[in-house]
Amino acid sequence: MTHTQKRIIINNVIMTLSTLSAVIGMAFLFWILGVLVINGIDALNWNIFSQVGAPPGYEESGLKHALIGQLYIVGVATFAGVPLGIMAGTYLSEYGQKSKLAEIIRDISDIMMSAPSIVIGAFVYAIVVMPMGHFSAWAGSIALSIIMLPIILRTTDDMLQLVPSTLREAAFALGAPKYKVIIQVVYRGAKVGILTGVLLGVARVAGETAPLLFTSFNDNFLNTNMNEPMASLTVTMFNYATSPYEDWQKLGWAAAFILSMFILGLNIIARVFLMKKRIK
Amino acid sequence: MATIIDIQQEKALQVKNFEFTYAGADAPSIKKLDMPIAKNAITALIGPSGCGKTTLLRSFNRIHDLYPGNKYEGEILFNERNILTSKEDLISLRIKIGMIFQKPTAFPMSIYDNVAYGMRLQGIKNKTELNDRVEKALKDAAIWKEVKDRLKHDANGLSGGQQQRLCIARAIAVEPEVLLFDEPTSALDPISTAGIEELVVELKERVSIIIVTHNMQQAARVSDYTGFMYLGELIELGRTEEMFVTPREKLTEEYITGKFG
Ligand SMILES: Nc1ncnc2c1ncn2[C@@H]1O[C@H](COP(=O)(O)OP(=O)(O)O)[C@@H](O)[C@H]1O
Numbered sequence: 001m002t003h004t005q006k007r008i009i010i011n012n013v014i015m016t017l018s019t020l021s022a023v024i025g026m027a028f029l030f031w032i033l034g035v036l037v038i039n040g041i042d043a044l045n046w047n048i049f050s051q052v053g054a055p056p057g058y059e060e061s062g063l064k065h066a067l068i069g070q071l072y073i074v075g076v077a078t079f080a081g082v083p084l085g086i087m088a089g090t091y092l093s094e095y096g097q098k099s100k101l102a103e104i105i106r107d108i109s110d111i112m113m114s115a116p117s118i119v120i121g122a123f124v125y126a127i128v129v130m131p132m133g134h135f136s137a138w139a140g141s142i143a144l145s146i147i148m149l150p151i152i153l154r155t156t157d158d159m160l161q162l163v164p165s166t167l168r169e170a171a172f173a174l175g176a177p178k179y180k181v182i183i184q185v186v187y188r189g190a191k192v193g194i195l196t197g198v199l200l201g202v203a204r205v206a207g208e209t210a211p212l213l214f215t216s217f218n219d220n221f222l223n224t225n226m227n228e229p230m231a232s233l234t235v236t237m238f239n240y241a242t243s244p245y246e247d248w249q250k251l252g253w254a255a256a257f258i259l260s261m262f263i264l265g266l267n268i269i270a271r272v273f274l275m276k277k278r279i280k
Numbered sequence: 281m282a283t284i285i286d287i288q289q290e291k292a293l294q295v296k297n298f299e300f301t302y303a304g305a306d307a308p309s310i311k312k313l314d315m316p317i318a319k320n321a322i323t324a325l326i327g328p329s330g331c332g333k334t335t336l337l338r339s340f341n342r343i344h345d346l347y348p349g350n351k352y353e354g355e356i357l358f359n360e361r362n363i364l365t366s367k368e369d370l371i372s373l374r375i376k377i378g379m380i381f382q383k384p385t386a387f388p389m390s391i392y393d394n395v396a397y398g399m400r401l402q403g404i405k406n407k408t409e410l411n412d413r414v415e416k417a418l419k420d421a422a423i424w425k426e427v428k429d430r431l432k433h434d435a436n437g438l439s440g441g442q443q444q445r446l447c448i449a450r451a452i453a454v455e456p457e458v459l460l461f462d463e464p465t466s467a468l469d470p471i472s473t474a475g476i477e478e479l480v481v482e483l484k485e486r487v488s489i490i491i492v493t494h495n496m497q498q499a500a501r502v503s504d505y506t507g508f509m510y511l512g513e514l515i516e517l518g519r520t521e522e523m524f525v526t527p528r529e530k531l532t533e534e535y536i537t538g539k540f541g
Pocket residue numbers: 302303305309327328329330331332333334335336
């Protein structure tokens with residue numbers, strides 16, 4: 001066997017193996033999506049959106065409480081986490097730059113990003129739920145915003161740094177003060193990137209269950225008081241799916257489907273933004 | 281010692297015993313430099329790469345101050361005042377001394393907003409005044425005809441040469457006294473380059489211009505005075521037509537005859 005023949009065989013073996021692995025990976029993805037779509041669509045009906053949770057056996061049962069709870073918890077978390085993350089990222093890129101403090105914050109933020117979310121949930125349980133004496137939607141939002149913070153902070157930092165420094169210099173050279181350079185020129189240049197970071201951050205926390213089990217807990221009825229426990233899609237899904245009742249399990253599938261589509265949608269929008277940015 | 285001719289006209293800027301040291305550098309990048317800059321004339325700065333042309337140019341509007349730790353010594357006189365003191369109001373200095381960069385720096389906003397940017401910074405809000413001055417600046421920068429129908433379009437849709445003229449329009453819209461150009465045509469094609477050169481020559485009626493260029497023909501074509509820099513020093517400053525024909529310094533002669541660079 002010549003050298004070339006040997007190389008061709010090795011080449012083919014490796015190509016076959018890697019293609020096979022890719023196919024196996026894809027197969028699982030489509031299997032999951034397939035099961036989800038089939039069971040999810042089957043479970044969907046108007047009641048899901050118009051009715052709150054009911055005991056097993058009731059016809060008029062839905063996820064309205066969990067959908068609205070989800071919007072409240074994630075909405076408040078976004079409201080707190082996004083400005084904080086963008087401002088912190090702005091500090092890193094525009095003020096701290098390569099300073100020691102900035103580098104330390106970047107390191108801590110990277111560590112936070114890989115911290116298991118259940119640890120963040122336990123932390124918020126200790127500092128918010130315990131002193132308050134009960135579960136609350138506030139605590140859930142705080143936990144989610146803590147998880148969101150490092151993602152938004154780092155994307156903001158990275159995206160602002162991608163704005164060429166000559167653009168900043170050109171604004172300064174026209175007599176602009178620093179805050180106007182940042183708001184009017186740098187943010188504009190990085191707008192798409194920051195928005196993508198925000199979408200990915202929201203998508204990431206929208207699927208969290210563990211930190212909510214410790215904080216916002218659950219409620220089978222519609223509640224819009226942030227001081228009290230509140231239903232979320234993820235925790236509701238967990239409870240319904242693990243229950244022995246068939247109609248509850250169906251609701252669990254519906255919750256899983258809606259949540260997945262929401263997160264998939266956010267990811268697709270983020271990708272479209274990124275693609276548009278690259279084309280430019 | 282450097283040969284610096286006596287400029288027989290009013291001066292826009294006067295550099296005196298100037299030294300500049302970058303943060304963390306152990307030696308100054310500009311050493312004991314003296315140089316008059318003529319008013320309403322074009323002064324070209326030439327010299328081999330790394331000789332300090334950009335460094336000197338960026339001292340005139342103190343853009344070096346954006347990065348901590350850079351150090352100026354000596355004086356740069358502008359309207360009889362040393363602009364290197366810590367008391368200097370950098371915002372009003374930069375309104376009077378504008379800058380055009382090597383690569384076009386169109387802001388990510390519309391053509392109109394780009395040109396209006398400096399005026400709005402100065403608090404001009406009146407729509408008619410803004411419209412008039414944007415139009416005038418674009419006309420003066422010889423780009424009005426090309427953009428008048430798409431003032432609201434994104435400035436990044438323009439070609440490189442158009443963007444550079446837009447940046448010139450943006451700079452002259454605030455009516456500066458001095459304009460600093462750092463190799464403004466090095467990223468452009470020959471036709472755009474010729475357009476920018478023509479524009480620079482026209483502008484000298486209203487502003488004093490300093491232009492850094494690595495292209496000696498460009499210096500010869502556009503400038504009234506040429507300064508030759510080498511290793512952070514000004515070797516020779518003379519009238520352009522004299523300096524390219526009869527340089528007084530041996531180094532200048534070697535450089536313009538292409539013996540090094
Ligand atoms: N940001 C910087 N920090 C430290 N040294 C620099 C910096 N920029 C330029 N220099 C140095 O200063 C000298 C002059 O550079 P520059 O003014 O850019 O030259 P030119 O524009 O003539 O090519 C060079 O030796 C260069 O290495």
